Amino acid sequence: MASPAFTAIDHAMMARALRLAERGAYTTRPNPMVGCVIAHDGEVVGEGFHQRKGGPHAEVFALEAAGERARGATAYVTLEPCPMCAGAIVQSRIARLVFGAWDPKAGACGSIFDIPAERRLNHRVLVTGGLLERESRELLQEFFRAKRDTLSESSSPSKRAS
Numbered sequence: 225m226a227s228p229a230f231t232a233i234d235h236a237m238m239a240r241a242l243r244l245a246e247r248g249a250y251t252t253r254p255n256p257m258v259g260c261v262i263a264h265d266g267e268v269v270g271e272g273f274h275q276r277k278g279g280p281h282a283e284v285f286a287l288e289a290a291g292e293r294a295r296g297a298t299a300y301v302t303l304e305p306c307p308m309c310a311g312a313i314v315q316s317r318i319a320r321l322v323f324g325a326w327d328p329k330a331g332a333c334g335s336i337f338d339i340p341a342e343r344r345l346n347h348r349v350l351v352t353g354g355l356l357e358r359e360s361r362e363l364l365q366e367f368f369r370a371k372r373d374t375l376s377e378s379s380s381p382s383k384r385a386s
């Protein structure tokens with residue numbers, strides 16, 4: 225993977241998406257923590273986070289909030305979007321997508337599919353992954369750690385402080 229050039233605005237927006245993702249932790253546990261910010265040159269036009277397991281993804285809330293203003297904007301997501309969200313991002317005419325962690329199991333922006341680059345669609349999105357990847361991944365790992373703790377209460381050597 226070529227080392228991508230991220231701007232100061234990119235970093236600030238992804239940091240904001242991470243803070244949003246963390247808010248998902250206070251709704252239901254265990255909860256995969258993912259946040260999404262949609263911005264035009266640093267001006268936020270929509271944002272959202274994954275609120276509960278099985279519920280709408282962060283991107284759905286952010287795109288809904290942005291409405292028409294999603295057109296030509298940049299979407300920042302802490303996790304590589306799934307096929308459904310990648311499709312919604314293309315449909316919304318987002319110009320550019322920046323995400324944090326790659327999702328080798330369900331990612332549709334280069335991992336298992338590459339929907340934003342699909343030539344048969346009439347709009348393409350410029351995609352760069354890996355911004356604040358470690359921080360984004362840590363939030364997800366916290367989710368899986370919480371899940372493991374729930375599954376094996378007795379065998380877990382290090383209990384998470386609540």
Ligand code: ZN
Nearest residue numbers: 281305306309
């Ligand atoms: Zn999704």
